[in-house]
Amino acid sequence: MKITREQARSFMVGRQRYQAHGGKWQGQEGVREAIRFLGAVQIDPINVYERNHHSVLYNRVAGYRPEMLETELYTTKSAFESWCNALCAVPMEQYPYLAYKMRQNRASYQPSPEVLDAARRVLSAIADHGAQASRNFVTSTKVHGWWDGAVSKTKAEKAALDYLHYTGQVLISSRDGQHRRYDLPERIVSPALFAQEVDEAEYRLFMLERFLIAYGLSQTGLFRFGWLETPKTNATRLLKSLLDSGRVTALEVEGVKRKYYCHASLLPELMSPPSISEEDAVFVAPLDNLLWDRDRLVDFFGFHYRWEVYVPAAKRVYGYYVVPVLLGERLVGRIELKANREQGLLAVQNLWLDYDTTKVRDAVARAAAELADYLKLRLISPEQS
CATH class of the missing domain: 1.10.10 (Arc Repressor Mutant, subunit A)
Structure with missing residues (x-):
């Protein structure tokens, strides 16, 4: 099947169900639904302005508070912490x-x-x-x-x-x-x-299908392809069986060399993705599901992103904790935010825009103000920090 880069981009952004794009998840139940839909929310301890897992859910669930994730993990136990992409919150049924x-x-x-x-x-x-x-x-x-x-x-x-x-x-x-x-x-x-016990064949099939659904569009060059700790030939052999049975479709994306794959259950949404609002910006967490495959960002968005937390300071291009800015279906730039909780401040330390327009700057300003409200901090600009 052939699709355009625009189709691929619309589908990938729509699959994230961000609040900024009309996502419907709300409150405690919304957290449970988001984890089940996403398949995994990556957990990371680094807290420069907010931890990755909380940012992922904040961007998708109206009224989100960090204790809501803790409730799902440790009280209702609808989810638990395990390893797939890395350490993640995953649905308990897995x-x-x-x-x-x-x-x-x-x-x-x-x-x-x-x-x-x-x-x-x-x-x-x-x-x-x-x-x-x-x-x-x-x-x-x-x-x-x-x-x-x-x-x-x-x-x-x-x-x-x-x-x-x-x-x-x-x-x-x-x-x-x-x-x-x-x-x-x-x-x-x-x-x-x-x-409940599963055998090796059931495990491998489940993990590969769950991976393909969680990623939306994926390619075999990804080192964690299939979430299977197995030689790549085993994963590609299983992929071929899914292709032969029609449970997975191979895609040629116009202008992209890599071949991508889509689970058959997602094809209706791929062909008719939800409409994406271009009014509100999203500060995409560094380990957000949208960013799991950095090659995909280049192929579909023309956007090169490297999380520089583990890059020596002298070699960083942007900064320690810089995240992409999404507006509509475009990654329009990068922002560096830092919280000082002792002083009650959230600072916009740097902003790099590839599309520098009044509309983009206004959307970024609104998103920063909303984030400060969520964090219960006062927002300050680069000039004030």
Whole structure:
């Protein structure tokens, strides 16, 4: 099937269901619906003006407050934290499939003896005394953690909890700020879901289809294609079977070299995407679902974006935490925002516009003012900061 770049762009933006474009999700129920529709909301701890996961939902759910996501994750348990794109909030109904993946992680990943020893102690404490956090354990044993350099700085119990979570032996049951508490899965997941088992074929098919639906339009060059930790040939072989059965359609996008794929259930929306308002701007969170594939941004939007958080300061082109500005179906520029909560301020530190018009600047100003209201901060301009 052949489509234009304009069709691809309209579809991808429409699939996001941003409030600025007429999205209908509201309040607590809207958070639940958004997570289920999106398939995954990426969780990230960095908080320059707002954390990624809260920004993703703020942009889509009217009346959103951060505690609403916490309610879905830890009280109603309609969602839980697991790994697909990265650590994400995912619908609880996906648990049997992700549990299969986590069991495979346990079979394939071998931590150090120190971490295994700590894991046994931690798991015993959780079983006997309920949910635990890393800070509940006092130890002098340090191991080499993910972010450590030459010197091992990570507490053994912290690494053990990460290992137990990665392998599905515990789930995150709550958070106190950024401190996670972990409990046994059977205390969090409903008995019916916990007892449900899937085999490898069911798992692979579910994950690839869920990935294709979550991404909207995707291409096999993406390193996390299919959310399957498997050789690319296995994923492409499964993709071919879906193409042959008509459950997935291959797309040629006019003027784009890469081939994209669309799940058959999304074709009606691809051919007739929702109308997109061009009145209100969206500050797109750096790990927003729209930005998951940076090649796709170039192909459909002509927009090059790199999140420079992990780029050395001297090599950054824009700044530490700079996000794209979306207006209608166009990515019109970039904005750098920073919150100072002690002083009660939200600063617009920099604004780079590729389309510098009064309409665009007015839309950006309104979006910044609305964000400041949500954060309960006073907005200041670059000249005031």
